[in-house]
Amino acid sequence: MDHVFIEGLEIEALIGIYDWERRIRQPLVFDLEMAFDNRVPAASDDIAHTLDYKAVSKRLIDYVSASEFGLVETLAERCAAIVIEEFKVERVRLKLSKPGAVRGARAVGVSIERTRRA
Numbered sequence: 001m002d003h004v005f006i007e008g009l010e011i012e013a014l015i016g017i018y019d020w021e022r023r024i025r026q027p028l029v030f031d032l033e034m035a036f037d038n039r040v041p042a043a044s045d046d047i048a049h050t051l052d053y054k055a056v057s058k059r060l061i062d063y064v065s066a067s068e069f070g071l072v073e074t075l076a077e078r079c080a081a082i083v084i085e086e087f088k089v090e091r092v093r094l095k096l097s098k099p100g101a102v103r104g105a106r107a108v109g110v111s112i113e114r115t116r117r118a
C-alpha cells in the first residue's frame with residue numbers, strides 16, 4: 001500500500017496536566033503516515049486526485065492551535081479521527097511528540113494507528 005506522509009509538523013498548543021502547563025503554549029511535533037493509492041494522481045498529474053498533504057497540514061495546524069487538552073493521547077486520537085473522517089483516509093499512523101517535556105529526553109509522546117470503521 002502507498003502512503004502520503006507529513007514529517008516533523010511543529011504546532012504550538014496549550015497542552016498538559018499540570019497548572020503551569022495550563023498557562024503556556026508548548027511546541028508539539030506531528031509525524032503522519034496516511035494510506036493512499038498514489039497511482040490515481042500519478043496517472044492524471046492532478047492535485048485534485050491526491051491526498052493533499054498541504055490541506056491535511058493546514059487543518060491540523062488550525063485544530064491543534066485551538067485545542068486545550070490535558071493528555072497527548074486525547075489530542076492524538078482527535079487528530080487521527082479528523083484525518084480519517086474529513087480526508088477519507090483508510091488508515092493513519094500518527095506520532096505526537098512533546099519535545100522538552102521530560103528533562104533528559106529529546107521528546108516523549110504517543111504513537112497510534114487507526115483504521116476507518118466499516
Ligand SMILES: Nc1nc2c(c(=O)[nH]1)N=C([C@H](O)[C@@H](O)CO)CN2
Nearest residue numbers: 015016017018070071072073101102
Ligand atoms: N502518557 C502520558 N503521560 C504524561 C502526559 C501525557 O499526556 N501522556 N503528560 C504529562 C505532563 O503533561 C508532562 O508532559 C509535563 O512534563 C506527564 N505524563
